Amino acid sequence: MTTSHTPWSPESARALLVEIDEPGPVLVALQTLQAAFGYVHSDSIPIVADVFNVSRAEVYGVLTFYSDLRTTPPLDVEVRICMGEACQAVGARSLRADADALIGPSCDVQNVFCLGNCALGPAAVVNDRMIGRADASTLRDAVMATGAGA
Amino acid sequence: MTTIYVPCDSAARSVGADEIAEALAAALPEARIIRNGSRGMLWLEPLVEVDTPDGRVAYGPVTSDAVASLAEALPTAAAHPLRLGVTDSLPWLARQQRLTFARVGIVDPRDPDDYVAHGGLAGLRAAITIGPAASVEAVFDSGLRGRGGAGFPAGIKWRTVAQEAAEQKYVCVNADEGDSGTFADRMLMEGDPFLLIEGMTIAGLSVGASVGYIYVRSEYPDAITSLRAAITAARERGWLGADILGSGQAFDLHVRVGAGSYVCGEETAMLESLEGRRGMVRPKPPVPAIEGLFGRPTLINNVLTIAAVPFILEHGPEAYGALGTGRSIGTQVYQLAGNVLQGGIVETPFGITLRELVLGYAGGTRSGRPVRAVQLGGPLGAYLTADAMDVSMDYESVAAAGGMLGHGGIVVFDDTVDMAQQARFAMQFCAEESCGKCTPCRIGSVRGVEVIDRIIYGDAPEANRLLLIDLCEVMTDGSLCAMGGLTPMPVLSALRSFSEDFERSDHDHR
Ligand SMILES: Cc1cc2nc3c(=O)[nH]c(=O)nc-3n(C[C@H](O)[C@H](O)[C@H](O)COP(=O)(O)O)c2cc1C
Ligand code: SF4
Ligand code: FES
Numbered sequence: 322m323t324t325s326h327t328p329w330s331p332e333s334a335r336a337l338l339v340e341i342d343e344p345g346p347v348l349v350a351l352q353t354l355q356a357a358f359g360y361v362h363s364d365s366i367p368i369v370a371d372v373f374n375v376s377r378a379e380v381y382g383v384l385t386f387y388s389d390l391r392t393t394p395p396l397d398v399e400v401r402i403c404m405g406e407a408c409q410a411v412g413a414r415s416l417r418a419d420a421d422a423l424i425g426p427s428c429d430v431q432n433v434f435c436l437g438n439c440a441l442g443p444a445a446v447v448n449d450r451m452i453g454r455a456d457a458s459t460l461r462d463a464v465m466a467t468g469a470g471a
Numbered sequence: 472m473t474t475i476y477v478p479c480d481s482a483a484r485s486v487g488a489d490e491i492a493e494a495l496a497a498a499l500p501e502a503r504i505i506r507n508g509s510r511g512m513l514w515l516e517p518l519v520e521v522d523t524p525d526g527r528v529a530y531g532p533v534t535s536d537a538v539a540s541l542a543e544a545l546p547t548a549a550a551h552p553l554r555l556g557v558t559d560s561l562p563w564l565a566r567q568q569r570l571t572f573a574r575v576g577i578v579d580p581r582d583p584d585d586y587v588a589h590g591g592l593a594g595l596r597a598a599i600t601i602g603p604a605a606s607v608e609a610v611f612d613s614g615l616r617g618r619g620g621a622g623f624p625a626g627i628k629w630r631t632v633a634q635e636a637a638e639q640k641y642v643c644v645n646a647d648e649g650d651s652g653t654f655a656d657r658m659l660m661e662g663d664p665f666l667l668i669e670g671m672t673i674a675g676l677s678v679g680a681s682v683g684y685i686y687v688r689s690e691y692p693d694a695i696t697s698l699r700a701a702i703t704a705a706r707e708r709g710w711l712g713a714d715i716l717g718s719g720q721a722f723d724l725h726v727r728v729g730a731g732s733y734v735c736g737e738e739t740a741m742l743e744s745l746e747g748r749r750g751m752v753r754p755k756p757p758v759p760a761i762e763g764l765f766g767r768p769t770l771i772n773n774v775l776t777i778a779a780v781p782f783i784l785e786h787g788p789e790a791y792g793a794l795g796t797g798r799s800i801g802t803q804v805y806q807l808a809g810n811v812l813q814g815g816i817v818e819t820p821f822g823i824t825l826r827e828l829v830l831g832y833a834g835g836t837r838s839g840r841p842v843r844a845v846q847l848g849g850p851l852g853a854y855l856t857a858d859a860m861d862v863s864m865d866y867e868s869v870a871a872a873g874g875m876l877g878h879g880g881i882v883v884f885d886d887t888v889d890m891a892q893q894a895r896f897a898m899q900f901c902a903e904e905s906c907g908k909c910t911p912c913r914i915g916s917v918r919g920v921e922v923i924d925r926i927i928y929g930d931a932p933e934a935n936r937l938l939l940i941d942l943c944e945v946m947t948d949g950s951l952c953a954m955g956g957l958t959p960m961p962v963l964s965a966l967r968s969f970s971e972d973f974e975r976s977d978h979d980h981r
Contacts, residue, residue: 338795349747389729406882406896412838437481437654
């Protein structure tokens with residue numbers, strides 16, 4: 322996931338943006354930038370505003386509303402732990418505490434609310450891979466399997 | 472040739488279905504391996520099936536260690552410790568009545584021919600034959616109600632949008648499925664995406680909308696891939712595009728992906744998000760059916776609402792209307808989640824009891840401990856006690872029991888649950904996900920967390936209980952949408968039915 326990103330540059334950002342032909346394009350634009358670069362560089366705000374003829378405030382507002390959108394590059398390993406009620410019912414809170422041990426210079430851990438795997442909780446996602454009935458050891462194995470050596 | 476099924480459903484994948492499929496392919500190079508959706512018996516995943524003259528025979532849950540011996544058994548559907556029997560005869564499935572989920576787990580979700588071979592497109596063909604006005608009336612007459620949460624009659628919305636004279640109208644399917652404990656939309660989109668496309672096309676032709684959007688949450692990457700592939704295949708076959716099945720009518724649709732906001736499941740916030748803005752709730756009126764996406768008349772329905780439509784058109788409104796109880800018509804796709812022994816999908820006419828679902832189908836808790844609380848209807852739904860489980864699972868009965876059926880999610884907790892923490896979580900979730908438009912929700916939820924904390928820590932607990940009830944009243948009455956308006960449901964139900972938990976001294980303060 323994180324390895325496939327291209328390095329950010331204003332030129333490549335603009336090149337991606339001018340290709341977008343959608344009504345109501347600002348959110349799609351920011352998602353496109355994040356998919357390409359792994360994050361939305363703050364210098365892209367004026368570029369998005371310019372390409373789609375909206376205010377910078379509008380772009381900034383969208384960027385800060387959605388929790389998926391990030392303004393800093395992702396680490397090699399992104400662990401997301403589901404903290405939805407169905408996962409809480411099978412130990413998500415203690416899994417979250419276990420996951421804290423994985424946090425390091427190349428591994429980040431965050432909470433999410435429901436991954437749609439509520440019958441096989443606790444659920445977690447390590448980069449693109451979802452893990453059902455997760456526990457400290459399957460989580461650690463999945464992090465190891467990314468090869469990033471967190 | 473042996474035909475083997477290994478689900479590509481993301482729940483099945485989360486417990487190793489991909490690895491099992493690969494290992495079986497290596498062990499049985501002659502076999503045809505189809506990646507189907509899940510049959511909905513999620514505790515048995517990865518569930519591997521093999522075609523036999525008696526129907527498919529199931530084995531599960533399959534572990535990597537079992538692949539070698541399983542590969543020997545599969546070609547003759549032979550005995551094996553994991554052999555469960557003919558899938559359709561397993562009591563858990565045989566007792567269900569699957570309309571919406573009829574094809575999920577049966578067909579190859581990537582194959583449009585398989586869809587048609589299993590009866591697909593019959594509803595759309597019927598709709599084209601009887602025409603838009605009669606199609607709208609069929610949906611109206613069926614009594615179909617919205618599955619997104621509120622249970623609003625679908626036919627009224629369809630009529631309203633159909634009656635609007637506008638050059639451009641839209642159909643938007645709400646696939647945000649943010650409620651914890653719900654996954655039926657996801658399983659349907661992954662397991663039978665053509666059904667949603669067919670339903671949306673019927674909707675578009677019926678109400679006079681030529682463009683549709685499916686708003687899918689970003690947490691569902693497999694559903695997004697499945698839908699996009701199905702849309703491409705449908706276009707190639709003329710099921711979408713300028714001339715639907717040779718009818719001369721046009722409809723096309725697009726997938727839009729959410730960005731991690733629960734409130735964007737609220738229909739007007741979804742419209743804002745589809746227009747590329749912050750997901751701020753719009754005041755109603757105007758209702759979206761009159762002024763929706765880009766200010767145009769817009770039909771908004773949940774995935775399961777739209778997915779019920781092809782059946783109604785194919786078999787007639789009476790066939791659908793004959794199922795269910797009272798004003799809760801048709802089948803409901805219940806989702807068994809949380810601390811359950813046997814989690815998954817149960818589709819059956821409305822009116823089954825909660826007890827039958829939780830103790831019958833789900834078999835009680837996974838932990839083996841007693842059931843203590845059940846949350847219905849997602850994070851905005853009430854917590855019921857174990858002795859309230861005789862409630863019939865239809866809209867009216869659940870409401871009368873102080874709960875909300877919502878999207879059909881059932882989250883079970885055992886007796887280790889701390890209900891004061893669950894109440895606190897409800898407020899915290901609201902604080903986190905509030906769109907911020909109105910004060911009772913934005914500020915009230917933050918205050919709610921603080922007040923619950925004070926009760927838990929024993930700081931003037933009686934006065935703070937009254938304050939919490941008061942605050943909940945303000946949120947209920949003063950919020951613009953159900954986010955702030957219903958958050959008091961889980962909070963007050965916990966406070967009322969599990970009041971002893973607010974006096975415990977051993978809370979988990981994480
Ligand atoms: C905070 C909030 C979240 C919601 N989330 C969803 C959702 O994820 N999916 C959904 O279909 N409806 C959701 N709804 C309900 C929608 O506003 C709307 O009623 C529904 O999509 C209409 O479709 P239906 O009539 O087919 O149920 C939500 C409502 C609120 C207030
Ligand atoms: S109740 Fe909450 S989510 Fe709904 S409009 Fe008000 S602030 Fe937004
Ligand atoms: S609540 Fe965790 S996956 Fe749904």
